[in-house]
Amino acid sequence: MKVHCPPPTGDKPIIATEILYVRNVLKPIEVEDGSPANAMLLTLDATTYSLETPAEVKDLADAERPADKTLSLLSSKNQWPIYFDGERAKGPLQITENEVNISGYNSAFLIGKKKIPVINSAQEVFDVIQAAGGQTLPVLPPAKSIMAVESPFCTEEVGWRCGLEGVVHSIAQRPRCLPWNRKYDVPNNQRVKSATVFPGV
Structure with missing residues (x-):
């Protein structure tokens, strides 16, 4: 598959089975506010910013991945989708009450040595990772x-x-x-x- 990247990068080939996760790009933290980038892709060896949206990247990736290995879906803040390789994921990770009350997240998972917080419940994270054949952890309430x-x-x-x-x-x-x-x-x-x-x- 190929994604279109902001100038001057242009088109970039991506191995669909090496995608760890795809999410919305964070502006201006990762790129400037005026950047046309819409998605951030983390693969086994690189970080890529694409003009395609996360949903469009998922469609491109799933078309080249095995039928039973499509990217899984959980949600970040603002209901932003996080598409990820559930088979490579580990979770749910236990979070703290402060993370729930202050950040608004309800659970998290680990992939590519990165902790990804999500608004989904710990049980939802467990179910999604289990369905994808990933490594599940016990469902625990937020730490006091x-x-x-x-x-x-x-x-x-x-x-x-x-x-x-x-x-x-x-x-x-x-x-x-x-x-x-x-x-x-x-x-x-x-x-x-x-x-x-x-x-x-």
């Missing part, structure tokens, strides 16, 4: 978020951020966090008012 509470140690903050991927530990868990803080040279008393509870922490 710790809100500010009073404590004998502090009446304003509820936890300390350690250096291991920015994980936040509650006051009760602080002793477990101290060795990581020392290892990663992060101040032990870097406190936060709102923290996310990560499974297994």
